[in-house]
Amino acid sequence: MQVIHTDQAPPHTGPVPQAVEAGGWIFVSALFGADAVDHLIPDDATAEAHVIFDNLVAILGAAGATLTDVVRVGIVMRDLQRDRPVFNKVWVERFGDHRPARSAIQSEQFGRKGENAKYMIEATAYRG
Secondary structure: OEOOOOOOOOOOOOOOOOOOOOOOOOEEEEEEEOOOOOOOOOOHHHHHHHHHHHHHHHHHHHHOOOOOHEEEEEEOOOOOOHHHHHHHHHHHHHOOOOOOOEEEEEEOOOOOOOOOOOOOEEEEEEOO
Protein backbone atom coordinates (compact mmCIF):
# COMPACT_ATOMS: atom_id res chain seq x y z
CA MET A 1 0.00 0.00 0.00
CA GLN A 2 1.23 3.49 -0.88
CA VAL A 3 0.06 6.67 0.80
CA ILE A 4 -0.92 9.42 -1.66
CA HIS A 5 -0.40 13.07 -0.72
CA THR A 6 -0.44 16.39 -2.54
CA ASP A 7 -0.17 19.96 -1.32
CA GLN A 8 -2.73 20.86 -4.02
CA ALA A 9 -5.54 19.56 -1.73
CA PRO A 10 -6.08 20.20 1.98
CA PRO A 11 -4.59 17.63 4.37
CA HIS A 12 -6.61 15.79 6.97
CA THR A 13 -6.13 16.40 10.64
CA GLY A 14 -5.01 13.34 12.52
CA PRO A 15 -3.65 10.10 11.09
CA VAL A 16 -5.74 10.04 7.89
CA PRO A 17 -4.07 10.09 4.46
CA GLN A 18 -5.65 11.93 1.55
CA ALA A 19 -5.67 8.62 -0.31
CA VAL A 20 -3.97 5.25 -0.56
CA GLU A 21 -3.18 3.11 -3.59
CA ALA A 22 -2.97 -0.67 -3.60
CA GLY A 23 -2.85 -2.92 -6.64
CA GLY A 24 -3.99 -0.17 -8.98
CA TRP A 25 -6.93 0.77 -6.76
CA ILE A 26 -6.99 4.30 -5.34
CA PHE A 27 -9.11 4.99 -2.28
CA VAL A 28 -9.67 8.69 -1.56
CA SER A 29 -10.44 9.47 2.07
CA ALA A 30 -13.27 11.76 3.15
CA LEU A 31 -12.95 14.89 1.05
CA PHE A 32 -14.48 18.31 1.63
CA GLY A 33 -14.77 21.47 -0.44
CA ALA A 34 -12.09 23.28 1.55
CA ASP A 35 -9.57 25.41 -0.31
CA ALA A 36 -6.09 23.84 -0.40
CA VAL A 37 -4.41 27.05 0.82
CA ASP A 38 -6.66 28.65 3.43
CA HIS A 39 -8.80 25.56 4.19
CA LEU A 40 -11.98 27.63 4.01
CA ILE A 41 -15.20 26.15 2.63
CA PRO A 42 -17.21 28.45 0.33
CA ASP A 43 -20.69 29.45 1.50
CA ASP A 44 -22.07 28.90 -2.01
CA ALA A 45 -23.07 25.27 -2.74
CA THR A 46 -21.91 25.38 -6.37
CA ALA A 47 -18.52 26.81 -5.44
CA GLU A 48 -18.12 24.21 -2.69
CA ALA A 49 -18.90 21.37 -5.10
CA HIS A 50 -16.34 22.71 -7.60
CA VAL A 51 -13.68 22.90 -4.89
CA ILE A 52 -14.40 19.27 -3.91
CA PHE A 53 -13.79 18.25 -7.51
CA ASP A 54 -10.64 20.41 -7.69
CA ASN A 55 -9.36 18.58 -4.59
CA LEU A 56 -10.33 15.19 -6.02
CA VAL A 57 -8.56 15.94 -9.31
CA ALA A 58 -5.42 17.00 -7.40
CA ILE A 59 -5.34 13.85 -5.27
CA LEU A 60 -6.04 11.57 -8.22
CA GLY A 61 -3.31 13.38 -10.18
CA ALA A 62 -0.83 12.71 -7.38
CA ALA A 63 -1.67 9.02 -7.84
CA GLY A 64 -1.31 9.17 -11.63
CA ALA A 65 -5.06 8.99 -12.22
CA THR A 66 -7.84 11.22 -13.55
CA LEU A 67 -11.59 11.56 -13.10
CA THR A 68 -12.13 8.97 -15.85
CA ASP A 69 -10.47 6.39 -13.57
CA VAL A 70 -13.10 6.91 -10.85
CA VAL A 71 -15.38 3.88 -10.48
CA ARG A 72 -17.41 4.84 -7.40
CA VAL A 73 -18.22 7.92 -5.32
CA GLY A 74 -20.03 8.02 -1.99
CA ILE A 75 -21.51 11.39 -1.10
CA VAL A 76 -22.79 12.76 2.19
CA MET A 77 -24.97 15.86 1.90
CA ARG A 78 -26.24 17.99 4.71
CA ASP A 79 -29.62 18.40 2.97
CA LEU A 80 -30.31 16.06 0.02
CA GLN A 81 -33.36 17.86 -1.31
CA ARG A 82 -31.70 21.27 -1.24
CA ASP A 83 -28.13 20.35 -2.22
CA ARG A 84 -28.41 17.40 -4.62
CA PRO A 85 -29.58 19.40 -7.69
CA VAL A 86 -26.62 21.75 -7.35
CA PHE A 87 -24.16 18.89 -6.83
CA ASN A 88 -25.61 17.01 -9.81
CA LYS A 89 -24.96 19.98 -12.13
CA VAL A 90 -21.34 20.18 -11.05
CA TRP A 91 -21.05 16.35 -11.28
CA VAL A 92 -22.10 16.43 -14.94
CA GLU A 93 -19.80 19.38 -15.69
CA ARG A 94 -16.79 17.68 -14.14
CA PHE A 95 -17.35 14.03 -15.11
CA GLY A 96 -18.78 14.73 -18.57
CA ASP A 97 -20.02 11.46 -20.08
CA HIS A 98 -18.15 9.33 -17.52
CA ARG A 99 -20.62 7.83 -15.03
CA PRO A 100 -19.07 6.14 -11.99
CA ALA A 101 -21.30 4.30 -9.54
CA ARG A 102 -22.56 6.57 -6.82
CA SER A 103 -24.54 6.73 -3.61
CA ALA A 104 -25.72 9.73 -1.62
CA ILE A 105 -26.99 9.99 1.92
CA GLN A 106 -28.12 12.84 4.12
CA SER A 107 -26.46 13.57 7.45
CA GLU A 108 -25.94 16.63 9.57
CA GLN A 109 -23.16 14.91 11.53
CA PHE A 110 -20.00 15.27 9.44
CA GLY A 111 -17.09 17.65 9.13
CA ARG A 112 -15.56 19.83 11.78
CA LYS A 113 -17.75 21.88 14.07
CA GLY A 114 -18.44 25.32 12.65
CA GLU A 115 -17.34 24.54 9.08
CA ASN A 116 -20.88 23.91 7.80
CA ALA A 117 -19.75 21.85 4.83
CA LYS A 118 -22.65 20.88 2.59
CA TYR A 119 -20.82 17.92 1.01
CA MET A 120 -18.33 15.22 1.81
CA ILE A 121 -17.23 12.58 -0.69
CA GLU A 122 -15.18 9.40 -0.74
CA ALA A 123 -14.01 8.07 -4.08
CA THR A 124 -12.55 4.88 -5.47
CA ALA A 125 -10.58 4.84 -8.71
CA TYR A 126 -8.84 2.10 -10.65
CA ARG A 127 -5.66 2.57 -12.60
CA GLY A 128 -5.23 -0.86 -14.16
